[in-house]
Amino acid sequence: EAGVxxxxxxxxxxxxxxxxxxxxxxxxxxxxxxxxxILGQGPKLLIQFQNNGVVDDSQLPKDRFxxxxxxxxxxxxxxxxxxxxxxxxxxxxxxxxxxxxxxxxGQGTRLTVV
Amino acid sequence: AQSVAQxxxxxxxxxxxxxxxxxxxxxxxxxxxxxxxxxxxxGLQFLLKYITxxxxxxxxxxxxxxxxxxxxxxxxxxxxxxxxxxxxxFCAVRDMGFGNNxxxxGAGTRLTVKP
Numbered sequence: 001e002a003g004v005x006x007x008x009x010x011x012x013x014x015x016x017x018x019x020x021x022x023x024x025x026x027x028x029x030x031x032x033x034x035x036x037x038i039l040g041q042g043p044k045l046l047i048q049f050q051n052n053g054v055v056d057d058s059q060l061p062k063d064r065f066x067x068x069x070x071x072x073x074x075x076x077x078x079x080x081x082x083x084x085x086x087x088x089x090x091x092x093x094x095x096x097x098x099x100x101x102x103x104x105x106g107q108g109t110r111l112t113v114v
Numbered sequence: 115a116q117s118v119a120q121x122x123x124x125x126x127x128x129x130x131x132x133x134x135x136x137x138x139x140x141x142x143x144x145x146x147x148x149x150x151x152x153x154x155x156x157g158l159q160f161l162l163k164y165i166t167x168x169x170x171x172x173x174x175x176x177x178x179x180x181x182x183x184x185x186x187x188x189x190x191x192x193x194x195x196x197x198x199x200x201x202x203x204f205c206a207v208r209d210m211g212f213g214n215n216x217x218x219x220g221a222g223t224r225l226t227v228k229p
Contacts (some may be wrong), residue, residue, distance in 0.1 A: 004157070042204055042219035043158070056216050091157055099208050100146050100165040103217060105157035
């Protein structure tokens with residue numbers, strides 16, 4: 001079974017530039033998550049989708065971050081414009097529906113904003 | 115809102131000795147609890163979960179965890195540590211009470227197993 005795919009693996013941009021990350025979840029997983037993991041901290045949920053609808057985006061900085069999951073499969077997370085404090089690993093995860101199900105994570109995209 | 119605390123930033127054990135990585139949680143309803151492991155430059159890998167039933171949960175790579183409702187804890191354990199167990203470990207919780215039930219992670223505990 002293929003895992004969660006993310007690209008790119010690494011990205012370096014200057015502040016005020018824009019960047020986009022892509023995620024392809026495990027086939028059949030209705031729930032998709034984007035997490036931000038700052039060095040030395042645990043992952044923080046940015047947004048959660050159920051199929052193509054947003055379940056929770058309460059911690060997403062909506063003035064600069066946006067995400068979409070068209071057709072309920074792949075997802076894209078965008079940052080525009082980027083700030084220095086956005087430097088982090090962005091993790092995508094997916095799971096079957098149901099709160100008792102575990103999430104499966106991709107390898108992440110390491111973003112460095114200079 | 116639900117929260118998780120991992121009181122130790124770092125745990126050091128000798129190979130062959132038992133290991134414990136501590137986790138306590140706070141929820142308004144009933145918890146779903148999870149342990150994940152993260153190796154360098156890798157995503158998080160699922161180890162085990164507690165949903166309901168037996169308080170002792172067994173997972174991957176010989177790890178187990180004990181759910182203790184009275185102490186609101188879910189400590190990760192292994193009877194005999196391996197050097198290859200050295201990694202970053204995260205505890206996570208979902209609250210099955212009212213409100214959103216997103217998965218909240220602790221800050222992580224770095225486990226180092228020395229030969």
